Amino acid sequence: MNPPAPSSVPAAPVAEGRSLSRFYGLVLGLNNVSFAIRPGITGIVGPNGAGKTTLFRLLLGQIRPSSGTIRVFGEDPWTNPSVQARLAYCPEAETVPAGLGATDWLVALGMISGLSAAVAKVRAGECLDRVKLAAAHRRKPLTALSKGMRQRAKLAQCLLHDPGLIILDEPMNGLDPMGREDIGNVLRDLARDGCSVLISSHILHDLEALCAEFILLRWGRIPRSLNESASADARARWPEATTFRCDDPDRLARFLFDRGLLRGCDLVPEAGLLHVRWRDAAQFYGGGNFHELLLASGVRLYEVQATDSRLEKAIDTPAGP
Amino acid sequence: MNPPAAISRSAPRPAPAAGAVFGGIWRLTARRLISPRHLLTVAGLLALLAVLAVAATARTSDADRLAAWAAGFHACFLVPVLAFVSAAGAMRDDLRADAVDYVFTRPVRRPVYLFFRYLAHTACAQLEFLPALGVLAGVAVWRGDDAFAAALPLLLLAQVLAIVVYGALGFLCGLLTSRYVIVGLVYGGAIEVGLGNVPTQLGWLSLVRHLRGLLDPLLLRAGETAPGHLGAAGAFALLLAAAAALLAVAAALFARREFAGSGAREA
Numbered sequence A: 001m002n003p004p005a006p007s008s009v010p011a012a013p014v015a016e017g018r019s020l021s022r023f024y025g026l027v028l029g030l031n032n033v034s035f036a037i038r039p040g041i042t043g044i045v046g047p048n049g050a051g052k053t054t055l056f057r058l059l060l061g062q063i064r065p066s067s068g069t070i071r072v073f074g075e076d077p078w079t080n081p082s083v084q085a086r087l088a089y090c091p092e093a094e095t096v097p098a099g100l101g102a103t104d105w106l107v108a109l110g111m112i113s114g115l116s117a118a119v120a121k122v123r124a125g126e127c128l129d130r131v132k133l134a135a136a137h138r139r140k141p142l143t144a145l146s147k148g149m150r151q152r153a154k155l156a157q158c159l160l161h162d163p164g165l166i167i168l169d170e171p172m173n174g175l176d177p178m179g180r181e182d183i184g185n186v187l188r189d190l191a192r193d194g195c196s197v198l199i200s201s202h203i204l205h206d207l208e209a210l211c212a213e214f215i216l217l218r219w220g221r222i223p224r225s226l227n228e229s230a231s232a233d234a235r236a237r238w239p240e241a242t243t244f245r246c247d248d249p250d251r252l253a254r255f256l257f258d259r260g261l262l263r264g265c266d267l268v269p270e271a272g273l274l275h276v277r278w279r280d281a282a283q284f285y286g287g288g289n290f291h292e293l294l295l296a297s298g299v300r301l302y303e304v305q306a307t308d309s310r311l312e313k314a315i316d317t318p319a320g321p
Numbered sequence B: 001m002n003p004p005a006a007i008s009r010s011a012p013r014p015a016p017a018a019g020a021v022f023g024g025i026w027r028l029t030a031r032r033l034i035s036p037r038h039l040l041t042v043a044g045l046l047a048l049l050a051v052l053a054v055a056a057t058a059r060t061s062d063a064d065r066l067a068a069w070a071a072g073f074h075a076c077f078l079v080p081v082l083a084f085v086s087a088a089g090a091m092r093d094d095l096r097a098d099a100v101d102y103v104f105t106r107p108v109r110r111p112v113y114l115f116f117r118y119l120a121h122t123a124c125a126q127l128e129f130l131p132a133l134g135v136l137a138g139v140a141v142w143r144g145d146d147a148f149a150a151a152l153p154l155l156l157l158a159q160v161l162a163i164v165v166y167g168a169l170g171f172l173c174g175l176l177t178s179r180y181v182i183v184g185l186v187y188g189g190a191i192e193v194g195l196g197n198v199p200t201q202l203g204w205l206s207l208v209r210h211l212r213g214l215l216d217p218l219l220l221r222a223g224e225t226a227p228g229h230l231g232a233a234g235a236f237a238l239l240l241a242a243a244a245a246l247l248a249v250a251a252a253l254f255a256r257r258e259f260a261g262s263g264a265r266e267a
Helices: A052-060 A102-112 A117-130 A147-159 A177-192 A204-210 A224-230 A249-258 A281-285 A290-296 A310-316 B018-033 B036-057 B065-094 B097-103 B110-143 B148-176 B180-197 B201-205 B207-214 B216-221 B232-256
Strands: A015-024 A027-037 A041-045 A067-072 A087-090 A165-169 A196-200 A213-216 A241-246 A262-268 A273-278 A301-308
Touching: A015 A052, A027 A052, A027 A067, A041 A177, A041 A204, A052 A067, A052 A087, A052 A165, A052 A196, A087 A147, A102 A117, A102 A147, A102 B018, A102 B097, A117 A147, A117 B018, A147 A165, A147 A177, A165 A177, A177 A196, A177 A204, A204 A301, A241 A249, A249 A262, A249 A273, A273 A281, A281 A290, B018 B110, B036 B065, B036 B110, B065 B097, B065 B110, B065 B148, B065 B180, B065 B207, B065 B216, B110 B148, B110 B232, B148 B180, B148 B207, B148 B216, B148 B232, B180 B201, B180 B207, B201 B207, B207 B216, B207 B232
Parallel strands: A041 A196, A041 A213, A087 A165, A165 A196
Antiparallel strands: A015 A027, A015 A067, A241 A273, A241 A301, A262 A273
16 A cells, blocks of 8 residues: 655666657657656556557667657667667567467577576576466466466566566556456565566556556656656555445444544445545555554454545646646 | 676676577477467378379379479479468568567567578478478379489479578568568569560579579470579579578668557558
8 A cells, every 4th residue: 555655866767758759650659758767666657549558669669759869778779689688578468479388488588588598497487486377377378378377477578587677568457456466566576676667557556556656648748747746755645535345334434434534435335335535545544553443443344445546636637737 | 586686687788699599589480380280281281282293293104294393383383482471471470569579679689580580480491391392202102203212302402492582582571561472472473474484684583483493404304494594503592692682681671660569550
């Protein structure tokens, strides 16, 4: 729930773009955007067609900007092996090579990244362990794996060569909650090890739990006001509404109201649900003892889920300058 | 799993060894070619070749007929067509998302990748086409055609060269367009059939003409006439040079190609 707070002195950016534009003929991809991606986990958010994949492909050096500059590790990434050696990409597309098992695929990709066959084989095993792809599924053709398993294999191929920046396009698609938690833990570990992660997802709660900074894209632009709002001090990004599933929602509502925490609530007793709107979310979450408070209510809780967040709010807000 | 603490993840790294890169590309190439579906297709084509060989030589007692048919139809038509289609298809496969997003985001220069991919594909194709000569030899044995054995080395050389040069042409066409079959038909009609049969310098543009020059001993024995050519050594050198030139053009185009993520956006 509580993403790591950014340090007071921002670290040097891993990648940055200045006045970056990319057009596909008359079609707008990105329009005059400037950004900096700093070490840690950065979320990239926007509706379909906002320009996320275009930004990724510019960072990967697969396309060139129409105007402006882009630097990754201080270099121009366009077909630059020196940059690509330190990058990894997990695409959104479901396509994976036919006729190959996960291990064989990873060994081949590891070798293309410069590992010897023996080292690539060991690394493939380690990476598949890390993303928790069961050994029984590693020899099966990739195309025969479930969507969630394919996502794990796709993430594993990113880890082979210890990249400095991993770009993940919707890596949570098709994963169950446990899978999302597993992937989230892998990404947190990577960030702790000094790897920067740029991740896009439509599952905003997962992103909020993972990321310290955000880039919001809309129609090929990065509206400054929205980004400032979304990337504000992470400690202040408490959800403004929360849903509890419990055995006695009525009692929990009374308990929270008695303490002056709620602005309002909705009860769905037959489903055991209580939707609350906080008077001041930081008062509940920020004290660091909300777990004890919930225990003190005496209500048995099954699920706590943030249902409105600053990130959602920022996305829903009409773009300013 | 984690890199040593002293090494920064973002620090520059040495270029990958060429041997490892080729090994990885070879694995991706060979694994696709030995898939059951692909092997079934190859087996079907070999059976068809055997039927065609028997049918084409059934009504003649000429001992050289099978060798001449193999030189004219197999080496100068069937192998070039299949090598072209196979190579162009491989190139199109490489431009799909499953390769673009995983392979071309790795630290290998595009021309190097193309060259290694061509080597791996050509080696696999050579292995795949070898049984075709075995099938023809089997038909010769069945027919009691002892002279065919003497023609085998020349047929093998022509087959190897046809795969090399039409593979390169296929890579170039596959890189240029997804409608490579149409391009191949236009090329075959205009250059191989059209200009290739014109007894002028323009006829040199025809690659089949040079293949036929190489196979003259087999074709002439059967009473066919081959158009004027450079001689076997000249044809050999010219075919290799043509393959190198086609590959160089493909590499130059490939190095500048952008991968925008969808067919419509690919520049």
